[in-house]
Amino acid sequence: MFQYYLKLSLKSLRRNPILSALMVTAIALGIGACMTILTVNYVMSSDPIPHKSDKLFYVQLDSWDPYQPAREPNDPPDQITWTDATNLMQEKAAFRQAAMASSNGVIEPADQDSKPYLASMRLTYSDFFSMFDVPFLYGSAWDAAADEQEQLVAVISKATNDRNFGGENSVGQTLRVAGENFRIVGVVDDWQPVPRFYDVTTGAFDDTEEVYLPLALKMPLELPSSGNVNCWKEPDGDGFIAFLQSECVNYQMWVELPSDADKQRYMDFLDNYANQQKALGRFPRPLNNKLSDVMQWMEYNNVVNDDAEVMLWLSFMFLAVCLLNTIGLLLAKFSTKASEIGLRRAVGASRGDLFRQHLVETAMIGLAGGLAGLGLAWLGLRGIEAIFGEFVSKMVHMDTNMIIVALALALVSSILAGLYPTWRACNIAPAGQLKSQ
Amino acid sequence: MSATNWEVGPILRALKRNKVGALLIALQIAVTMTIIVNAIFIIQERSQLMARESGLDDANSFFLSSTGFATDFDEQSTVTADLEAIRNTPGVRNAIQINAIPVSGGGWSMGLQTEPGEDIEGTGVAVYMVDEQGLDTLDVELIAGENFTANDILWRGNGESSWPDLVILSQAMVERLFPDLPVAESIGKTVYINNDEPMIIKGVIDKLQAPWPGWSNVENSMLVPQKMLFTSTRYFIRAEPGMRDTLMPQVEQMLADSNRGRIIRSLRSVEETRERTYRQHSGMIKILTTVMVILTIVTALGIVGLASFSVNRRKKQIGTRRALGASQGSIMRYFMLENFLISTMGVLLGAALTVGLNILLVNTFEMSRIEWYYVPAGMVVLWIVGQLAVYGPARKAAQVSPALATRTV
Incomplete structure (x- = not known):
């Protein structure tokens, strides 16, 4: 079933390539900005000697x-x-x-x-x-x-x-x-x-x-x-x-x-x-x-620079804008699928099935956005290195933790963004949609 | 024109049927405005900080360090010979030995007070040890009193803690110490260093910044008539216009060759020093600018996307309206006005969020309160962005043919 949903999602994403690209870009930008700044903050606030820092x-x-x-x-x-x-x-x-x-x-x-x-x-x-x-x-x-x-x-x-x-x-x-x-x-x-x-x-x-x-x-x-x-x-x-x-x-x-x-x-x-x-x-x-x-x-000693913290706040707000954007676009996209959803409901798909199917679709957008976001974060860190020079050279490296955080953040935020549009799409009464066809 | 002609009523009723879509755009506009206005405010503040003048001839000055290590290294003869050699180099306007470089981040500070006594809190001041060529080399103007003479200059040994009897202060420092006195009348007054060591003010200079740009007393500086017998010392050199880049390696080589018992290091121009000192601020400005541009594009694209969808969905209604006699202009006006109403909601919320974030930033970090006019300016900008973004889809809507009304989807 999961594979079938994947196939459907890919098809649906390909049907509106511009819209899909817009959504992936929005998430990628949000994740990219967040991860760039988060990495710098993470390194600044990291424990330099974790096994005995409390001793x-x-x-x-x-x-x-x-x-x-x-x-x-x-x-x-x-x-x-x-x-x-x-x-x-x-x-x-x-x-x-x-x-x-x-x-x-x-x-x-x-x-x-x-x-x-x-x-x-x-x-x-x-x-x-x-x-x-x-x-x-x-x-x-x-x-x-x-x-x-x-x-x-x-x-x-x-x-x-x-x-x-x-x-x-x-x-x-x-x-x-x-x-x-x-x-x-x-x-x-x-x-x-x-x-x-x-x-x-x-x-x-x-x-x-x-x-x-x-x-x-x-x-x-x-x-x-x-x-x-x-x-x-x-x-x-x-x-x-x-x-x-x-x-x-x-x-x-x-x-x-x-x-x-x-x-x-x-x-x-x-x-x-x-x-x-x-x-x-x-x-x-x-x-x-x-x-x-x-x-x-x-x-x-305020080792985490104030500017880095201010940037962290702003970058999370930036991510919020990107997610609001994605929610809007998903709403618009799913609203065009009303008749398709109506048809599938009429031929026996349950609300849960449709919900899962559309969650798979949003998760795919999130994953694509997350991967692209990782690339952007890498670019962002190179940019920060170019701007600040040797002062930050120790702070611009992502480790596996950060990569996992990035992908998880992308996935979770895109699924959260997808919840409301999906719920709305699945709540369509099949009869009304079929009538107008 | 009355409100009915502008169709505000129908637009509002239509919006009510698609609350979520409108709300999403309004929220996006609000958060975008919050980020942009606060970012612009930070950028403005940092630019002002960076624009402050050091007082030096930034473009033509440079400095280097000399550190002796040979057992027979003699400080006094080295400094005397070095200064003579540098000053006699063609293209050098003037040169001095100095203990610290303005705006470089590292230096020496002391406290000065107008009455002697241990329990009196002194006013912080940056110390620059210079000789009688200090004023010309540092490019500072004497606005009252006199410069040091060659006879005033004393040698300061390493670890020596007493101070000379004469001092030249920056105008800002004099105004801090003697707020009620005209600057010229401070000449000849006594100030106290180390709680009770008197120094007489010999002159006042217009402006010379301390080495620490983030210091609240950055404009407070003093010149004391001393040359230093330190194994590690600095020379500050002011070149004739256009000669700096030629002179830098030349002077470095000359000093290195003249005495093998020391190393010459940290050759740097004042311009580069300034750039390094302010790099955090210039970096912040670059990042915030990038964020603002990308954010505006994202928000605009979001508006374009959603507006295009609502146009597509309402194609038939638009066709019907056109068939019933609505002009292209009124269709366009409908979408523009709809966006304006949504934006208004967004910017009103945005104004509140902007002030809220600023208060949060002020309370959490040492930042200053935002000027009021940033808020309305931000509102206008976001209104314009919204209108520009919706213009394309609105035009597309206006071009919907009336004939569409007669067809089924």
């Missing part, structure tokens, strides 16, 4: 100005100071912990013919790699001893390894960074969390860094600060050390807390720490420390 917490400490909050209405600053980063790391109160900062340094390739270049660097602790499940191509992370002893060790990205060592296993080799010789202990495989959740201060979709060094080296090597530096109070005195020990915030801190009890304990630890600092004359504001898990932190 990783971003630490905020309120070390700010007594007279005004770091962020209205009364939020702590979004980064912490050098003093707090090093103090918290010394206490090791969490299962895993890593303070970090972005920096940059000149790499001088051993090969004399290659030009020195400026590389982005992440300064952090050894737990960074295990906490965020960073994949290694060669070697591994440095160990905790390297952090404590301020050893000159480095983990480099795959691209850096390709550029300096031609892709060979470079573990044990030396790389000259920021005027010092570093021993390479690991090479990270392709790794690009989207969003790059561990540091969203300069943009949630930045690339991962080219070189990773122990944060403890920042002081002896006077490594520069990149990213945002915010101060509510000028450093006491001049020079690099005074700046490091100031109330300026430039460091991010993540901890891994496997259970709620661990989280509670760590929160108590933070409050305790803040009170100790108060006793030393720091932390002039009331206690206001915060732990946010990955998705809460993404939400707080």
Whole structure:
């Protein structure tokens, strides 16, 4: 029976090719627009580390100005100071912990013919790699001893390894960074969390860094600060050390807390720490420390761009217009079939049969529209890539989930659009239609 | 002409018999109008944002970074030699060392206050460190007071936190700090940085934007007389008209060759920087424009489709009316008027939805309230779209031959 309905539907669609094309186009445009924008939103709001995003917490400490909050209405600053980063790391109160900062340094390739270049660097602790499940191509992370002893060790990205060592296993080799010789202990495989959740201060979709060094080296090597530096109070005195020990915030801190009890304990630890600092004359504001898990932190930082959300609303309205359009056209189309329906009813087809038959017809329109819509969405994503450039390059790829959503959305919306016209078409009294023939 | 001649009554009665079809078109028009009017409003807002001037000579300026890495790298001699070399290059109008680039997205801000004290909230201001060539290189006009002299310029070490005694402020900043004072009278006044470090206003410039276009204080900027002893620094270069593209690679090469203990990077024109900074807005404008065009076409096609059907279905009635003496004009008028009535329903609903969506957008995102005149303008546009779309089918209807009345289907 289903095959018979398919045949009838195809025939009926072919009878009014322009009308059928109009309906398919309308659905395709609606689905195309929706899926383009939905994909961008989906990627922006995706969980970058799904298996443990509820166990990783971003630490905020309120070390700010007594007279005004770091962020209205009364939020702590979004980064912490050098003093707090090093103090918290010394206490090791969490299962895993890593303070970090972005920096940059000149790499001088051993090969004399290659030009020195400026590389982005992440300064952090050894737990960074295990906490965020960073994949290694060669070697591994440095160990905790390297952090404590301020050893000159480095983990480099795959691209850096390709550029300096031609892709060979470079573990044990030396790389000259920021005027010092570093021993390479690991090479990270392709790794690009989207969003790059561990540091969203300069943009949630930045690339991962080219070189990773122990944060403890920042002081002896006077490594520069990149990213945002915010101060509510000028450093006491001049020079690099005074700046490091100031109330300026430039460091991010993540901890891994496997259970709620661990989280509670760590929160108590933070409050305790803040009170100790108060006793030393720091932390002039009331206690206001915060732990946010990955998705809460993404939400707080408004990682899904407002424009993308506005576009999402508009695109769903766009789909609504396209569906209204389809409903109208289906109504018109089915109304011309009144006599045919009357005849079929008279020769024995039940209302249910006719209903199913016409649903098959609308589903076919929906499917065709959905497939064409997928094509349009692909074009739309290429368009967005062309318009916005590298800024969105990580957000314009559809995965299987999105393709399934697209087809389901097309099918469901076209069937919904078809319900009323089909119901009306099937409610025709056969006698009246036959009489006028 | 009285209402009966316009046949509003019969049209309404006919519409009542085909409520759903009319309702669908009206809804489509309403939603289309909602999207289009809100989209146009967003586009207008973004265009205004993008049209704001930076204050720079956008077309002729560019900049690059120099980062020293050699152990014997000497900042002071490098900066002095670099500036002299760049300024002496033919085609260069002027050049300075600077800490941040307007509109580029990255920079340095401080707070200024008119009274000293820790508990006073300062007014945010972007900091630009320049020498006495700053005004000419940045293409800003002095509107009161004086420029820095070569003697005013100090060297700022890395990690140094104190500030010079002199400052030049943008007009907008002066007006924020001294709202009751004529700009010229602010010269010689003292403002405080870091709560209590005094700086004397030496000059006021017309306009220089901060590095962050989305910042509410984007017009607040200050120039301080300093050259920097930072290992990583920037040069801002203003070329003679038409010379920029020739100079960019030339200056880059010259600096790279002159000192092997550093790398030259991030060579970029101000125009490109502007384009990159505003890309999100220009992209939004492009997308919304595309959406509007496609949407209008979809809605128009929908109207054409449904109108054609209703014409086809009523062919016999039209023939009868023609046979009974109705002119082609009155048949056309019937369909045009029918569409006008449906559109009216649509645009009235659309007006309410437009305002509703705008309120929702204002509440959810940081967007501004729509200007009232966008709503009637949108209504008129949708009316016109409806009339244009129905014109074709209406003409077809008018051409139905009266003889049709005599035939059975």
